[in-house]
Amino acid sequence: xxxxxxxxxxxxxxxxxxxxxxxxxxxxxxxxxxxxxxxxxxxxxxxxxxxxxxxxxxxxxxxxxxxxxxxxxxxxxxxxxxxxxxxxxxxxxxxxxxxxxxxxxxxxxxxxxxxxxxxxxxxxxxxxxxxxxxxxxxxxxxxxxxxxxxxxxxxxxxxxxxxxxxxxxxxxxxxxxxxxxxxxxxxxxxxxxxxxxxxxxxxxxxxxxxxxxxxxxxxxxxxxxxxxxxxxxxxxxxxxxxxxxxxxxxxxxxxxxxxxxxxxxxxxxxxxxxxxxxxxxxxxxxxxxxxxxxxxxxxxxxxxxxxxxxxxxxxxxxxxxxxxxxxxxxxxxxxxxxxxxxxxxxxxxxxxxxxxxxxxxxxxxxxxxxxxxxxxxxxxxxxxxxxxxxxxxxxxxxxxxxxxxxxxxxxxxxxxxxxxxxxxxxxxxxxxxxxxxxxxxxxxxxxxxxxxxxxxxxxxxxx
Numbered sequence: 001x002x003x004x005x006x007x008x009x010x011x012x013x014x015x016x017x018x019x020x021x022x023x024x025x026x027x028x029x030x031x032x033x034x035x036x037x038x039x040x041x042x043x044x045x046x047x048x049x050x051x052x053x054x055x056x057x058x059x060x061x062x063x064x065x066x067x068x069x070x071x072x073x074x075x076x077x078x079x080x081x082x083x084x085x086x087x088x089x090x091x092x093x094x095x096x097x098x099x100x101x102x103x104x105x106x107x108x109x110x111x112x113x114x115x116x117x118x119x120x121x122x123x124x125x126x127x128x129x130x131x132x133x134x135x136x137x138x139x140x141x142x143x144x145x146x147x148x149x150x151x152x153x154x155x156x157x158x159x160x161x162x163x164x165x166x167x168x169x170x171x172x173x174x175x176x177x178x179x180x181x182x183x184x185x186x187x188x189x190x191x192x193x194x195x196x197x198x199x200x201x202x203x204x205x206x207x208x209x210x211x212x213x214x215x216x217x218x219x220x221x222x223x224x225x226x227x228x229x230x231x232x233x234x235x236x237x238x239x240x241x242x243x244x245x246x247x248x249x250x251x252x253x254x255x256x257x258x259x260x261x262x263x264x265x266x267x268x269x270x271x272x273x274x275x276x277x278x279x280x281x282x283x284x285x286x287x288x289x290x291x292x293x294x295x296x297x298x299x300x301x302x303x304x305x306x307x308x309x310x311x312x313x314x315x316x317x318x319x320x321x322x323x324x325x326x327x328x329x330x331x332x333x334x335x336x337x338x339x340x341x342x343x344x345x346x347x348x349x350x351x352x353x354x355x356x357x358x359x360x361x362x363x364x365x366x367x368x369x370x371x372x373x374x375x376x377x378x379x380x381x382x383x384x385x386x387x388x389x390x391x392x393x394x395x396x397x398x399x400x401x402x403x404x405x406x407x408x409x410x411x412x413x414x415x416x417x418x419x420x421x422x423x424x425x426x427x428x429x430x431x432x433x434x435x436x437x438x439x440x441x442x443x444x445x446x447x448x449x450x451x452x453x454x455x456x457x458x459x460x461x462x463x
Contacts, residue, residue: 055091056386057149057367059360063093067357070099070108071123071347075289076315080377084370091364094357104426105129109352113138120358123347124170126417126425127161130348134164140351142168143359149366153386157409162348170348173365174374175383176310177400178229178343178414179333182317184295186327187214187305195331199234202334203268206275209305216275218304220291221283221439224432226309228416228424229343231435233308233333235262236341236412248415250460254452260445265336267442277304280439292316296328308333310345311400315379324378324396344404345414346383375401423459430455 073081078100085096099119101108106129112118118138124130133139142150147168150159154172162170181202188194191212196202206216220226236244239258246252247259273279277294278286286294292313294303297320307313314324322328332340349365351358364370368391371382375391381401392398404411416424416431423430431452438448 056369057145057363059088059092059364060356061093062357062360065092065094065355065357066097067094067121067355067361068097068099068119069121069123069361070101070105070119072101072105072125073123074100074102076318076377076379077312080315080374080380083377084365084373087370087373088361088364092357092360094360096361102427104421106132106421107426109133109138110136113352118352120351120353120355121361122350122352123173124350125345125347126419126421127348127413128417128419128424129421130162130170130350131164132421133350133352134167134169138352139164139169140354140358142171142351142362146171146359146362146366149363153366153368153384155383155385155405155408157411158346158383161346161413170350171362171366172346172348172383173370174347175381175404176312176345177381177404178310178345179233179341180310180313180330181306181308181333182292182295182313182328182330183306184302184304184322184327185329186300187212187302190300191305195329196334197340199237199265199268199334199336203275206269206306210274214302215277215304216306217269218277218286218291218295218307219283219439220286220288220307220309221280221436222286223288224427224436225416225425226288226291227435227439228431229310229414230266230308231262232343232415233341234265234336235259235415236343237333237336237339238262238265240337241412244412244415248418250419250456254456255449259449259452263438263442263445263448266438267445270439271442280442284436284439289316289319293320296320296322311381311397312379314397315377318378325394330396342407342412343414344411345417419456420459423456430459 069085071081082098085098089096105122105124109118109122124133150168150171158172159168162168162172187209191209193205193208196205209216238261243258269275270280276283288309291307293316295305295307296302296317317324317328334340349362351362368384368386371384371387372391374380375382375387376393378393378397381397381404383404385405389398389402392401426432434448434451434455
């Protein structure tokens, strides 16, 4: 069994998680300012250009230096991150090259390192991947300047998530509230439904929407990570935080009755093709970005009424004509058990070379200066407690960001992101593949459990 210091300390109580859901409900339901996730593209967002804010961190001059960064971001996320990197170039003189990869990050890094050309900085999406990068001696400890920014701007929980065995390696630059259901307000109004609070009400709402002539739920099943988020939210709410922590660390098996119960609950949705846009086969061919855009395009007849995923959905909504807070709103993931769940995630920057520009970039990413740039674009939530709320382009994002900071150290981190990447973070393998197969055949609960346990045992070295 693998355990990490970060997992033990960062995953604690439900109190702040419930508060986060409550704040999100008020903000998301009540916001009507438009703004969307366009971050001021139409002039509605605040002017957050770096020149309008006094730099909070001093960066070294790095003329003639170059730094390569690898992450999974493409599309609008890549565009927003590009603005962050452009400011780093402006302030340091270093040249930054960005490489997006859709491969499993550790596999990609292993290939590059074996070939003698590692990127200088990688944005890892899994706590487990960070631990493995350290175990393989790929990751370099964060420098004194980066650690000083972390101490100044981050809470204990987020610092510890970027540490392994007490040594600081990573900077969590981008966080996520992964417990939101976004909906097309016009479809809800036409169907005469309101935001559901419980899983039972959610299914009832879906049935009513289906009867109105619109497929209720859009599922990006081609990207297996979205299905892990479905499972985690149901499991956390239904089984509770203690079981969640145990399963995250593989202290209980995937054949546990609590897993069967969560899968059976998911099957109440997955097993009804009329409730899913395109049915299971259509969902398995739909990538995450399309699962969002098809919910907010098509006028009076979109392909779906709702799509589940995190606050970053706003970036994809910005690619449509819909406006967040008007055409697109969101509600907390419905409560399956006593409390609505809140699952968080994040991307951690890690240096892989001794290039001084790599450490300077980590220092910059740990400052509010970097967070402010992407925050103004929308589709971004920062764990940086020094970032002012006015940096966000609308009240929806502002309240989500505030709630994340107010949660302090009391939060549950994405379960699959805590696991070895071979099980929790690899396309076509492990949990991703097992849950895709479950979406295809949601009656096979025991078979999926057996596969999950076999793959988990192998990944954790228990086979």
